[in-house]
Amino acid sequence: MLQEINFDGIIGPSHNYAGLSLGNLASASHAGDASFPRAAALQGLGKMRHNLALGLAQGFLLPLPRPNPRFLSAIGADGSEDRRLLAAAWSASSMWTANAATVSPAADTADGRCHLTAANLVTMPHRSQEWPDTLRQLRLAFADAAHFALHDAVPGCFGDEGAANHMRMGTSHAAPGLELFVYGTSGGAFPARQHEQASRAVARLHRLDPARVLFIEQNPAAIAAGAFHNDVVAVANERVLFTHELAFADPAGTYAVIRAALPEAEIVEVPASAVSLADAIKSYLFNAQLLTLPGGEMALVIPLEAWEHPRVRAWLDGMLASNGPIRRVLPVDVRQSMANGGGPACLRLRVVADPATVDPRFMLDAAKADRIEAVITAHWPETIAPAEIGSEGLAAKVIAARLALLEALDLGELA
Template sequence: MLQEINFDGLIGPTHNYAALSLGNIASQSNAGATSRPREAALQGLAKMRFVMSLGLPQGYLLPLDRPATGWLRSLGFTGDDDAVCAAAHAADPRLFAQACSASSMWTANAATVSPAPDTRDRRTHLSAANLARMVHRSHEHTETEAMLRRVFAHPHFAVHPALPAAFGDEGAANHMRLAPAHHLPGLEIFVYGEDGGRFPARQSRRASEAIARRHQLDPARTLFAQQSPEAIDAGAFHNDVVAVANGPLLFAHARAFADPQALRADIARLMPDAVWLEVSDAEIPLADAVSSYLFNSQLLTRPDGTHALIVPHECQTTPSVKAWLDLNIGHGPIARVHVVNVRESMRNGGGPACLRLRVAAAPHTIDPRFLLTDARADALEALIETHWPEAITPADLGHPDLWHHARAARAALHQLLGL
């Protein structure tokens, strides 16, 4: 039986606020602040533990190798790792910051996932995202693909490389699935953007169409919807900042899509039992939806079949959002709301849903080293306490001590997991 397994990104030891993501208002507004990688990683791990406490299996993906000296060598820097880092930082500090980013923590951008019930060959397909629109993420996909091939090595899965960079693909953050249950055929919805606003649209329609073809999806049960330009300009750089779907429920802001009426009609035609829970601008202004990351919450199906929403603490401190939650949770399709603290991720523009890649799979098909248990969570917490820096300032990025600590942390993590 297929189960929902959320694979969270373990937040890496170089987590910092270099403001590399144009269109991500939270990231840009915290430029130059002091980050706290240790606290960030522990917050993320605490969220994973909480999901486990709800009775759901929980997976995780590892931070990528940072600083990315291989990528810097491809740009002409030479020597051993320290020499490459020193030369890159001296020549172009922003470029070096792009080589240090811990952005792989947001695994909603790692890949697009189509579960086996939707695909012609009845395998679960994963396509690594190229993340071509942002330089600091554009070099993630080769390492991400290698990790996906390790985690999902079972023949049940088909792992695909990233699309060519000419076709911007941001992974599951611009993809939704509606289905009566995870093990039943569903309706896959790809959300793309069009350029022309003040911020770039990151997901291209052609990329979405290519993913649908390679995943062997039924064209009759595959939809392509344009993201609202005003949502992008308001800071919804990915669709999952203004809409989230799980099971038969789509939870969205009224200004999430360019043509919500057409999308609603298509969903009603193809899946009459689907539920569209829409929040109006009068109830929650678009700016509040973006700043609180209400729709970047995790929408989960609990073992008893009811829906739960895992929201960041910011939803409790945004008056319009808190009022909506108090009025609607428990009196509609969402039975419970749970508040988590992922403040370090939020300050860099990633809420609870950014931190996870949802995969419908049978747990026995997953490499067990990437499934969380209480004992493994204890061991990871101890490792993080020992090896992750307590704080990073912008000046620290150019210091060899940080590079050495990052390498040591990665080595210790691999040793712990037997990789």
């Protein structure tokens, strides 16, 4: 049966705070802090367990090989020239699987298969190295060619950040939907990471009906304020778009086009007078998972930072009292990820599919979660100080930790 499956990234053993992501205010503000990889991975697993307990289908993707000597070798470096290059080779940023790929469900595509295009992530050097290993993993998880079509990343002249700048709306996950591609044109001091031509290329590769595709410009002011991805200021699920007033360059025009294409659409707009753009970005209110629960009601899974923010909490309380389409708000603790600039939405890739068509090794259940937890507890470093990045001892520990996880999950071919 077709349903939405959230594939969360298991936070890798090299999780650290190097501050490599220009425009990501949380990442920059924690640059140079000590990180806690074990706590981070257990928090991420806790979010997966939380959603599994809600009765939702839950999958996972694995950390990529780190440190990555191929990255340094390709640029003729060994890391001694620039600590930022060394840190890039150690980056655990693949944990944010919203950037792994863009996904179009079978109901939207001309050939009736679910299409996935790996994101090239070329704007940030530490992320640009990810997509070949990510695609290798996706090709394993979604190997059933009768149900899935996988594509290489679009050429690097067009920046593509994956599902973090893509939304889908429809009457249900299984019904034909309206796909929304959000691109940037100017970020002032910060780069606009999603290029319009990358979005258009993905739509063509996925063989989408042009009448059911929208290309929407992100508000340059939102990028300049730190909304480096659209999912920092907007999220959609089935008929509902949950968005900040300043998310899009032309909000009124965007809403009108959405309503014309999907008359059932409900737009929940948070006014800037209630929650400023700065508050939205600091709390990651919109970097949430907007989910349809098995009973049919919608829930918003938010970071604790949003729940604890007084102005955001006041708005959420008012929303719940208004009897709108979002009926539950569920806070989760992902503080280690949040400190590096990624909330609940960053940690997951949404795939509409029949779970039976997915390689079962990538699907989570309680017993598998216990196995993952045991490996993390036994092998993930408790803490990483900035000066440790590049040390042979830590490298050996990080490599061994990932290999232990692959062994526990019978995924040795990803070694």
